[in-house]
Amino acid sequence: MTETTETGTEAPAARQAPPEVPRPRGIGPLGWLRWAWRQLTTMRTALILLFLVALGTVPGSILPQRGQAPEKVVAYLDEHRTLGPWLDKFSMFDVFAAPWFAAIYILLFVSLAGCVLPRAVKHYKSMRARPPAAPRNLGRLPQTATYETDASPDDVLAEARTVLRGRRFRVDVSDGAASAEKGYLGESGNLLFHLALLALLFALGLGNLLGYRGNVLLTEGKTFANSLGLYDQFQPGRAFRNGELAPFTLRLDDFQAEYETEGAKRGMATEFSAKIHYRESPDGREKPYDLRINHPLKVGGAKVYLLGHGYAPVFTVRDAKGDVAFQDSVPFLEMEPRNLTSEGVIKAPDAEPDQLAFYAILWPTAAASEDGKQIVSAFPAPIRPVVTITAFKGDIGLDAGTPQSVYKLEGIGKTLQPIKDGQKLLEPGETFTLPGGAGSITFDGLREWTSLSVNRDPGRIPALVASILAVLGVATSFMVRRRRVWVRASAGEGGRTVVEVGGLTLGNPTSEFDDIVTALRGPEDEPGPQDGPGPEPGPDPEPGPQPEPGAEPGEIDPGADRESGSAPEPKE
Numbered sequence: 001m002t003e004t005t006e007t008g009t010e011a012p013a014a015r016q017a018p019p020e021v022p023r024p025r026g027i028g029p030l031g032w033l034r035w036a037w038r039q040l041t042t043m044r045t046a047l048i049l050l051f052l053v054a055l056g057t058v059p060g061s062i063l064p065q066r067g068q069a070p071e072k073v074v075a076y077l078d079e080h081r082t083l084g085p086w087l088d089k090f091s092m093f094d095v096f097a098a099p100w101f102a103a104i105y106i107l108l109f110v111s112l113a114g115c116v117l118p119r120a121v122k123h124y125k126s127m128r129a130r131p132p133a134a135p136r137n138l139g140r141l142p143q144t145a146t147y148e149t150d151a152s153p154d155d156v157l158a159e160a161r162t163v164l165r166g167r168r169f170r171v172d173v174s175d176g177a178a179s180a181e182k183g184y185l186g187e188s189g190n191l192l193f194h195l196a197l198l199a200l201l202f203a204l205g206l207g208n209l210l211g212y213r214g215n216v217l218l219t220e221g222k223t224f225a226n227s228l229g230l231y232d233q234f235q236p237g238r239a240f241r242n243g244e245l246a247p248f249t250l251r252l253d254d255f256q257a258e259y260e261t262e263g264a265k266r267g268m269a270t271e272f273s274a275k276i277h278y279r280e281s282p283d284g285r286e287k288p289y290d291l292r293i294n295h296p297l298k299v300g301g302a303k304v305y306l307l308g309h310g311y312a313p314v315f316t317v318r319d320a321k322g323d324v325a326f327q328d329s330v331p332f333l334e335m336e337p338r339n340l341t342s343e344g345v346i347k348a349p350d351a352e353p354d355q356l357a358f359y360a361i362l363w364p365t366a367a368a369s370e371d372g373k374q375i376v377s378a379f380p381a382p383i384r385p386v387v388t389i390t391a392f393k394g395d396i397g398l399d400a401g402t403p404q405s406v407y408k409l410e411g412i413g414k415t416l417q418p419i420k421d422g423q424k425l426l427e428p429g430e431t432f433t434l435p436g437g438a439g440s441i442t443f444d445g446l447r448e449w450t451s452l453s454v455n456r457d458p459g460r461i462p463a464l465v466a467s468i469l470a471v472l473g474v475a476t477s478f479m480v481r482r483r484r485v486w487v488r489a490s491a492g493e494g495g496r497t498v499v500e501v502g503g504l505t506l507g508n509p510t511s512e513f514d515d516i517v518t519a520l521r522g523p524e525d526e527p528g529p530q531d532g533p534g535p536e537p538g539p540d541p542e543p544g545p546q547p548e549p550g551a552e553p554g555e556i557d558p559g560a561d562r563e564s565g566s567a568p569e570p571k572e
Contacts, residue, residue, distance in 0.1 A: 040107070041114030049108040056104060060095035063087065069308060069451065070215060070233045071333050074407060096208075097235065109201045116194040123191055127184050131170055134177035134486035138502030141486075143513045145501045147521055153489035153497050156520075160487040163519045167512070169485065177488040183506070189476025196470035200463055207459030212236045212244075219312045219329045219449040223251040226300065226454065246300025246456075250278035255309060255448040259380055267338055267380050274306055274450050291452075302456040309451070310334055311342055311362055313387055314444040319351035320437055326350070331449045332362050333407055339377035340364050345409050346441070347396055354393040356439055357409055357416060361388045362446075375425075384427075385446045391422030391434050482506040485516060 091098030
């Protein structure tokens with residue numbers, strides 16, 4: 001007996017409120033991190049990121065890039081003064097070095113690694129595990145067969161082990177059934193493809209980390225040494241050191257371009273060729289090379305590509321004293337790509353007493369327009385080159401130390417004033433004497449220039465190997481399918497053994513199952529005329545074995561062979 005002490009202040013038990021259930025708490029920071037990791041490492045997220053990478057490369061294919069053609073970027077910014085700066089803010093002219101592209105790239109790498117590596121470990125464990133046990137009812141499988149034999153169940157299973165291993169199945173015999181499986185190579189190929197894709201991303205990142213890429217504009221007759229100060233634009237990797245530049249030199253001897261001369265494609269370029277000589281080291285032997293599109297020069301661990309070309313007129317500028325203030329070729333940028341109408345500027349900061357500058361337009365093949373009011377270029381080849389000159393004098397602005405573009409004149413109308421009547425058309429060999437005795441300019445002739453890209457990418461070979469493995473992996477995943485076969489042997493009536501065979505193939509059934517059944521039955525167990533094998537499995541299987549004459553509806557001879565996929569109906 002228990003004693004109960006009542007205080008008189010508590011409500012009876014029946015009237016007391018039930019205890020308050022604690023409210024569920026949030027998953028917490030660790031739970032959110034775990035959820036974010038699971039979302040990031042799903043194949044769906046990896047596919048989305050892969051699509052974003054492909055989408056991010058579109059601007060790099062449409063817009064000019066500083067890494068390939070900096071002069072075209074300058075021209076684009078000049079032509080699109082409103083849209084150009086906005087695109088530049090979002091790194092559209094340097095897409096593959098943009099922070100947003102790097103973020104997508106890194107997320108894709110992490111997503112693939114978190115998705116594929118655990119999957120590869122699981123696949124390895126599955127390959128080493130025993131084949132799955134036989135299902136309870138083999139007749140429900142897409143491919144089935146049943147027959148009787150005089151051999152004992154042990155002999156049947158031993159024969160099944162031999163036949164299946166001869167067909168490269170992994171076989172396990174237990175509980176009166178043989179389980180066999182093969183086709184892991186298909187899943188291995190799928191994993192190889194994803195691992196190769198992961199290695200490809202790593203190789204590309206390695207190349208961007210340790211390599212470099214630079215552009216240089218080289219005019220005929222001039223030499224380029226692989227030095228950091230001689231590049232027009234240079235993009236080193238984050239781990240690149242200046243001492244890693246190979247000490248090679250190359251000289252552009254001649255540039256040749258061929259164009260269509262007739263038809264609708266008249267003026268279209270058909271071939272570019274740059275005749276160069278190069279040395280792999282300062283004391284090395286000079287070697288010739290024909291540099292063409294898609295035929296880069298391999299030297300010093302780097303590749304030299306031919307990108308574009310244009311014209312570089314040669315000028316001689318004399319100042320008011322008659323001294324030579326400038327004498328060199330000046331690269332011009334194309335204004336009209338079809339016939340290579342080009343523009344450029346000539347700067348003579350050493351002229352005295354006033355510095356001289358000129359804005360010029362070049363027509364490689366000068367001709368009158370259809371209305372006869374202006375000059376146009378009728379063909380991109382230099383058949384009849386003509387240059388129009390506009391002269392300026394004053395302070396160019398170079399003495400202040402402020403960097404300027406070699407393709408633009410700064411301070412026009414402020415520190416640099418146009419010379420009155422200072423315009424003239426010149427052909428090669430002609431001289432324009434500036435009004436007021438300010439000096440003169442001579443159009444000496446015409447040369448051609450080519451833009452070269454020097455790339456060193458340590459990840460190029462690993463990327464090539466990864467690409468080959470990816471192709472092999474995806475091909476294997478499509479060609480090889482997972483297949484499973486089970487053989488069960490049990491004692492039947494009259495001392496015979498009932499053998500059940502079931503097959504399961506990823507995708508559509510194959511004829512291999514029928515070959516296995518034929519090998520298991522052997523010649524002595526071939527079906528007679530009345531109990532032949534059932535029809536081939538397919539999308540519309542034929543009905544199973546029919547009842548014997550005189551049998552009750554639904555009654556089927558248990559000894560009949562059943563190789564089709566339909567199981568017999570039970571007796572009523």
